[in-house]
Amino acid sequence: MKIDDTITFAFKNIKQKKTQSLLTIVGIVIGVLAMVSLISLGYGVQNYIHEEMMKMGSNKITILPMKQFGVPPSHLFTKKDVKVVERVKGVDAIMYGWFGSCEIEYNGEKKLVSYFYATPSKLREVYKDSGYDIEKGRWLEDNDKYACVIGYGTAHNLFDREIKVGDVVKIKDKKFRVVGILKEVGNQQDDNSIILNIDIGEKLFGNKDKYNIIVVTVKEGEDIDKVAEDIKEALKKSLGDEDFSVLTAEQLAERISSILGVITIFVVGVAAISLLVGAIGISNTMHMSILERRRDIGILKALGAETTDILAIFVIESGFLGLFGGIIGLVLGIVMAKGVEILAHKMGYLMVNAWISWELIVGILIFSFLVGVISGYFPARSGAKLNPIETLRGE
C-alpha cells in the first residue's frame, strides 16, 4: 500500500468516528497543553533572567562576601579589599556599596523596600548602558546629601499616592528628597528600591567602611573568566579564606537557571504523566476500534493486504490521532502561556514570559505523533495478525 493511500484511509477512519476520535484525544490534548505551557513559561523565565543578567553586563564581575546565595555573610568587605580588587590586572571601573532592606515612609505610610548605596559616579560608571535608566528627574551626584533615586515600583505602585520627583520620603526619620525615578526593570526587588549616596547611607545604617557588594567592569579585550579567577586569588591571599564569591554575569545567570531548570523538569514530568494517561486512552480506543473493524481487517486481507499494510493503516491512524491531539494541545498551551504572561505583566512580573520557538512546536508535534504511533502499535499488531476467516465468520 502506498503511504499516501494509507494516510487517506486512516483519515477517513478518523473522520468517520469524529466524536469518538475527539474523546480519545482529550487526554493527549490535556497532556500536551500542560507540557507546552509549562515548558514555555519555564524557559521563558530562564531566558528572561539570562538576558537580564547579560544586559546587566557581560563585562561585569560581582563579588559577594558569602560563599553561597542566601547564607549570611561571614565577613564584610572593607576599603582594603576594594583596593586589592582594584589592583587586579584587567579591572576597569569598580563600585562598592551595600544593599539591604529598610522601611521608608511617605505620606504617612510605611513600606519595606530594598535599598542600595554606593558612590553615585562609580555606580554610574559601572552600570552605564545597563538598563538602569532614569524615567524622570536625574541621577544622584557625588555631592548630593539627603537626596535619593527611587525605583519604578516604589514611585508608582507601593504607596497609595504616587511619589513624584521633588517629593520627600523618610528613612529612619531622616528626610530625603526624590531627585529621580528609575525606569521599570521587571522584578520586584529592583523596582521597589531606593538608592542613596554612600556617605549618607553609611551614616544612616551605621556601617562605616563595610561593604556587602563589589562590582567591577573588565577592560575591553580582557578575558572575563581569567580576571574573575585573578580576583579570587587576590582576595583569598588578602582575606586568608574563601568565604566569598566572585561571579560573572554568565555564572550568575547559570546559577539561577539551574535552580529554575530543576523546577521546570519536575513540572514537565508531571505533565508527561498526564500525557501517558492520554496515550493509554489512545491505545484503548485503537483496541476498541480494531475490535469493531475485525471484519474490515479480514476483508482487506482477503483482498491481498499484507500484515504490514494492516499494521500501517492502524498505526498511522493512531499517529494522526496523537498529532491532532498535539496540535490542539499546542495551540491551547501557547494561548495559556501567553495568557499567563499577559496577566503576570499586568501585575508587574515582567520576568514571566512565554517562550515559544520552532523547536518547541516541531518537537511537541513529532512527540505527540510518536505517542500516538506507539500507543497504537500493540493493538494494531494484534489486529494485523488476526486470521481472516475468523474475522469474516462472526456475523
Next chain:
Amino acid sequence: MIKLKNVTKTYKMGEEIIYALKNINLNIKEGEFVSIMGPSGSGKSTMLNIIGCLDKPTEGEVYIDNIKTNDLDDDGLTKIRRDKIGFVFQQFNLIPILTALENVELPLIFKYRNSMSEEERRKRALKCLKMAELEEKFANHKPNQLSGGQQQRVAIARALANNPPIILADEPTGALDSKTGEKIMQLLKKLNEEGKTVVVVTHDINVARFGDRIVYLKDGEIEREEKLGGD
C-alpha cells in the same frame, strides 16, 4: 485450474476432533462453473476458504493454477489470493467508509502499490464497475447508499479488479431477494463465459443450476456430483 487432493480439515474442540472436511478430492478445470451445495455445517465454506487460500488444510494437497499452496507462507498465500482469486461474499463485505470506486481500487492498491498511477487505477476500477454492470453514477456512493444488489455488483467488480482467473462466491445471493439474486447469477455466468473459473457455494438449487456441475457435500464429504447440460 483448482485441484484438491485428499484434503482433510479438522478442528479441535477440547478433546473432540471435528471433521469439517474429510478426504476431499476435487478437480475444477479452467473456465468451469461449479456450484457447491449441501446442508448447513457440511463444510462448504471451509472448502471454499481452502481453495481461496484463506485457510490451510490439516492434511492433503491444494493446487491453484498448478501452484502447490501447502508449502507457501502467509505472504505467499496473500499473493495467490491477490493475483489468482476474486472473492464474493454473502454479506458483500464492502469497506463502509470507502466509496464504491475506492472499494474496487483496494485490490489494485495492494497489488501495484507505487507502480500504478492514480488515474490508471481509477480507469481500471471504473472498467470493473462497468463489467459488473453498475451504473457509473453510483461510483462515488458509499455502500450504505446502495441497494443490496448494487453492493454485490461493487463486490464483484472488486473481485475482478486484479483480473484473477478464479472467482469464488460464498452464497452470493444469500442476502438478496430472488429476482436480484438471479441477476447477480447471470452476471457471474457472463463472467464465466468470458473465461473466468467460477465456484459458487449455495443453498438454493435455482442458483446452483447456473453451474456446469453441482458438487453435493454432506458431513464434510463429497456425497455426489451432478453434471448439468448447460442451462
